[in-house]
Amino acid sequence: MTFEHIKQILKTKTVGIAGCGGLGSNCAVALARVGVGRLVIADFDLVQEGNLNRQFYFYDQIGMLKVAALKQNLFRINPDVRVNTFDIRLCQSDIIEIYSKCDVIVEAFDKPEMKYMILDAVHHYLPDKFLVMGVGMAGWGDNNLIKSRKSDKLIICGDELNAIAADCPPLAPRVGVVANMQANAVLEILLGTNEYQIHTEN
Amino acid sequence: MKIILNNKEEAFEGDQLTINELLQAKNFTFKMLVIKVNNQIVKKTEYDLALVKNGDDVMVLHLISGG
Numbered sequence: 001m002t003f004e005h006i007k008q009i010l011k012t013k014t015v016g017i018a019g020c021g022g023l024g025s026n027c028a029v030a031l032a033r034v035g036v037g038r039l040v041i042a043d044f045d046l047v048q049e050g051n052l053n054r055q056f057y058f059y060d061q062i063g064m065l066k067v068a069a070l071k072q073n074l075f076r077i078n079p080d081v082r083v084n085t086f087d088i089r090l091c092q093s094d095i096i097e098i099y100s101k102c103d104v105i106v107e108a109f110d111k112p113e114m115k116y117m118i119l120d121a122v123h124h125y126l127p128d129k130f131l132v133m134g135v136g137m138a139g140w141g142d143n144n145l146i147k148s149r150k151s152d153k154l155i156i157c158g159d160e161l162n163a164i165a166a167d168c169p170p171l172a173p174r175v176g177v178v179a180n181m182q183a184n185a186v187l188e189i190l191l192g193t194n195e196y197q198i199h200t201e202n
Numbered sequence: 203m204k205i206i207l208n209n210k211e212e213a214f215e216g217d218q219l220t221i222n223e224l225l226q227a228k229n230f231t232f233k234m235l236v237i238k239v240n241n242q243i244v245k246k247t248e249y250d251l252a253l254v255k256n257g258d259d260v261m262v263l264h265l266i267s268g269g
Contacts, residue, residue, distance in 0.1 A: 110269035163266035
């Protein structure tokens, strides 16, 4: 598929992103760059200086709502992308309402309780939707621990191992790897498997 | 019995296990777990009752902080 063909397909698609921190902001940027038509982004938080070690915001955006700052940044990359912003702390009923028209939903929360909440909501109330989760990306190094796996319409990206701790902070490289892995999984759902992918026989 | 656990075939003694017995056998002691058996989420309150049987497809996902 040429990039022109890819863009033709993607511009008709809507991707929901739940959370605009390290995973959500970087995943949204990747999807805007390749030309996904509409992004539905939600976060209640403000940009803080401590976010800049991994999240796609700039120093002069400190204090702005993350959804507003991210929308600004996405437009600077691709003025054709349509962005719906929700400045709220998402609960199950919000998720069902906001993301019911999306082709794919990206889970980009930081807290495990929130990850559970969206998984449960999508599984029970939006069972036809693909959900792409990020689980385990704190720290640095260990490239080869980061992986993805699939269980029906649920895709899990990350090392499933490294939680955030005082001595294991989330940092741009690993968070970016997982965020872009999530964006890559979204493309595979929207475009199908790469026709030129090499399949090795075992 | 043989089950698929996180995409890998694994063998266990006996014909069936409760979810809690399976977690014990595998030494999974995490707090925020999601368990799917044949693509259905099993509620935490059912871990003592819900059974895993020969041929079942089981996903155990440990939700951890970071995002």
